[in-house]
Amino acid sequence: MKAASTNYISDLRLKPNMGEVIEMMASAPAAETTQAKFECRNVEVFYSGKRALHGINMDVPDSGVTALIGPSGCGKSTFLRVFNRMNDTIPNARVAGQILMDRQDIYGKDIDPVLLRARVGMVFQKPNPFPKSIYDNVAYGPRIHGLAPRKSDLDTIVEKSLMRAGLWDEVKDRLKEAGTSLSGGQQQRLVIARAIAVSPEVILMDEPASALDPIATAKLEELIDELKEKYCILIVTHSMAQAARVSQKTAFFHLGDLVEYDDTQTIFTNPKDQRTQDYITGRTG
Amino acid sequence: MSAMAKTSIHQTDLARKRLARRKAKxxxxxxxxxxxxxxxxxxxxWLVVSLVGTxxxxxxxHYLTITVTLDExxxxxxxxxxxxxxxxxNYRKIIQQALYARFPEVTYRRSKRxxxxxxxxxxxxxxxRKMVYQDPNLVGRELTIVVPVSDDVDQFLKGYIDRxxxxxxxxVSDQQIAWVDQxxxxxxxVRKFNWRFFTAADSRDPxxxxxAGAVVGSIMALGVAFFLSVPIGVGAAVYLEEFAPKxxxxxxxxxxxxxLAAVPSIVFGLLGLAVFLNFFGLPRSAPLVGGMVLGLMTLPTIIIATRSALRAVSPSIIDGALSLGASHTQAVFHHKVPLAASGILTGSIIGMAQALGETAPLLMIGMVAFVTEIPTNIMEPASALPVQIFLWSDSAERAWAERTSAAIIVLLIVLISMNAIAIFLRSRLERRW
Structure with missing residues (x-):
């Protein structure tokens, strides 16, 4: 059973037609021009010598939500994992080019991926809470980084993180219960709280709503909208409607190329490239 | 033509035949x-019935209650x-006199024997002897003792010897049968529960x-094997699976x-003989050496079980930990190893159960000895339960047959309990997550 009669735009499985997207864009906040959080210079990723990304050049603004869209296998998830060096954990993966975070090369010799990942949090496609209590899930990050010397500090961090992730009211009476006992949407917000707890600057989201039902998706999008005030957010999504709703900048990837990157409004209303237009109108992809 | 078109090929008689054939298959x-x-x-x-039956x-x-006079x-x-x-x-004489006193009519020497x-x-x-030695004041008094009857009489009373x-x-002679009947x-x-079977070590008399001696020997050897193979095996598996370069x-x-997991166990016995006994000069028949050999034998089982348990942990959990800034080592020890714990434990217990039932390697290092004392430490000569079964099965008297079967029953009960514990722990630990 689908959740009853929600606006079908929020149903990820359906592609909206252009008219509705444009209508929606009218209410979307305009992108602000700010300085770049990330500067990508000629970024390439190889899997076992095969090139998956072809020289991406792109600046990610330090506030707001940047969406990465494109058909399956276009390299958008691969690109996302460049920012917190998660590609390092894949055997035979190699990253070339330069990614500057606040003007510092994150692949430089003096950067430890462990600390980088504390600054750049990540939320995955499938909610992956640890098979531990809700409290321990959120407390794990602060614990390993030694952020909370006292138990009361840890309690504060957990509470604040859960509040910021919009989950506190739902779980405050059962912090000892397993994180895996929550519903899919709650799990995904728990994972966000877990990421927030280590005070990152950036949150990467890899199709965070693809396993959620429309109502949970709506809640998650609301949360992303709030979080963008404090964090730089990069989101990979299959749903163009979602990209249109939550992001200020959108990058369209196709076959390992960055085809077009612009303000979300421009991408959805006035795409310059034919491939972008074909994709967002549902003719390809 | 149009009538044909209406019938699907899945509705013809042929299709029904094909379906029937598929179902029959x-x-x-x-x-x-x-x-x-x-x-x-x-x-x-069949196995269980024949084991339990014999x-x-x-x-x-069967025990005889008899009053002995401790003649000074x-x-x-x-x-x-x-x-x-x-x-x-000469306590033998004391017992003899007590028996002759019980049956005063027996006078012939052959009858007395x-x-x-x-x-x-x-x-x-x-x-x-033990009672007197403990309390010398008993000498000169009368004492009522309960002693086991001989194995032949016991077998006769259990119905294994046809009167x-x-x-x-x-x-058993006619005369003996008459005394026993009396x-x-x-x-x-009277017949009593045979506690001695569980508390005594091996003896020449069934x-x-x-x-008890074999059980204690087995427990000691298993303990040594456990402390040797589980830490090394789990450590090696974690290192090979998570840290070693490919x-x-x-x-x-x-x-x-x-x-190694497929190497016949007797080869491990030979290894133990060559290395532990001949090279390092460790004592023969000792549970320490037996345990080391069994530990080596169990090592590959534990390594393989641990590695597959580690591999079964969802990579998304590790991704989650890494994405929070956990180091690889932290991700492995905070998440992967605890999640694999139930599998590791099950593998270890099953490996230990295998080691418990193993006879061949113990033969090679001399744990096949006839040991009448219950060992008190791992350097003393000892036997092991499966070896004890092997030894008894080789003996001729009828009474050994039932004891062999009884020892097998005990061994099987222990093995089944170990496997049950493994299953219980696995389900228990998995439910926790």
Whole structure:
């Protein structure tokens, strides 16, 4: 059973037609021009010598939500994992080019991926809470980084993180219960709280709503909208409607190329490239 | 043509035939499966019934209650109550006199010998010797003791010796049967639970033999094997699976670990003989060496089980930990190893159960010895339960047969319990997550 009669735009499985997207864009906040959080210079990723990304050049603004869209296998998830060096954990993966975070090369010799990942949090496609209590899930990050010397500090961090992730009211009476006992949407917000707890600057989201039902998706999008005030957010999504709703900048990837990157409004209303237009109108992809 | 077009090819008679054939095939497969299961169950049932059938009588033993007079003239002629004298004294005579007193009509020497044969000679003398040695004041008094009857009488009373068989074909004579019948009627000879079977070590006399020595030896060897193979095995598996570089050398090591798991256990016994006994000069028959050999044998099993348990942990959990800034080591030890714990534990327990049932490597390092003392530390000579079974199965007297079966029953119960614990722990630990 689908959740009853929600606006079908929020149903990820359906592609909206252009008219509705444009209508929606009218209410979307305009992108602000700010300085770049990330500067990508000629970024390439190889899997076992095969090139998956072809020289991406792109600046990610330090506030707001940047969406990465494109058909399956276009390299958008691969690109996302460049920012917190998660590609390092894949055997035979190699990253070339330069990614500057606040003007510092994150692949430089003096950067430890462990600390980088504390600054750049990540939320995955499938909610992956640890098979531990809700409290321990959120407390794990602060614990390993030694952020909370006292138990009361840890309690504060957990509470604040859960509040910021919009989950506190739902779980405050059962912090000892397993994180895996929550519903899919709650799990995904728990994972966000877990990421927030280590005070990152950036949150990467890899199709965070693809396993959620429309109502949970709506809640998650609301949360992303709030979080963008404090964090730089990069989101990979299959749903163009979602990209249109939550992001200020959108990058369209196709076959390992960055085809077009612009303000979300421009991408959805006035795409310059034919491939972008074909994709967002549902003719390809 | 148009009528044809309306009938789908799945609605024709041919299609029905094809379906029937498909269903028959599936049915045949199911029957084959059921047959296999039934055959296996029958075999297993047969084994259990025959084991329990021959073995359960070993859990009972017939005992004779008899009053002995601790004659000072026999035990301590000079009255010094010297410990050495009391130990060396002729207790056999005490028992003999007690029996002759019970049956005063027996006067012939041959009859007297036959009478003495109905009780366990060494069982009774050792019992009295121990009591007197502990309390020298008993000398000169009368003492009522309960001693096991001889294995032949015990077997006769358990119905394994046919009283109607010709006398020369029986190990119990007509005269002995008459005495035994008399003692049973008077209530002096009764059947009791055979505690001795669980508390005594091996003995030359079946009525006195027990499995305690072998069980203690097995526990010690298993303990050594556990403390040797589980830490090393789990450590090696975690390192190989998570930290070792993937290259030719680690591939080679992996192949060899898999090969080791298939090496016949007697080869590990030879290794123990060559390395631990001959090179390092460790004592023969010691549970320490047995445990080390069994530990080596279990190592590949534990490594393989641990690695597959680690591999079964969802990579998304590790991604989650890494994305929070956990180092690889932290991700492994905070998340992967705890999540694999149930699998590791199950693998270890099953490996230990295998080691418990292993006989061949222990033969090579001398744990096949005849040991009448319960070992008190891992350097003392000891036997092990499966080896004890092997030894007993080789003995001729009828009484050994039931004890062999009884020891097998005990071994099987222990093995089944270990596997049950493994299953219980697995389900228990998995539910926690």
């Amino acid at each position: 599936e049915k045949r497969f199911r029957y084959a499966g059921v047959t296999a299961v039934v055959i296996a169950m029958v075999m297993l049932g 073995g359960y009588t070993a859990f009972f033993q 003239n026999i035990l301590d002629p000079n009255g010094a109550r010297d410990a050495d004298q009391l130990r060396k004294a 036959a009478l003495f044969q109905i009780i366990s000679a060494s069982g009774a003398t050792n019992h009295v 109607k068989a010709p006398e020369e074909l029986r190990r 003692l049973v009627t008077s209530g002096e000879l 009525e006195l033999a027990g499995i 290259n030719r050398l680690t591939d080679f090591i992996e192949i060899n670990i898999n090969n």
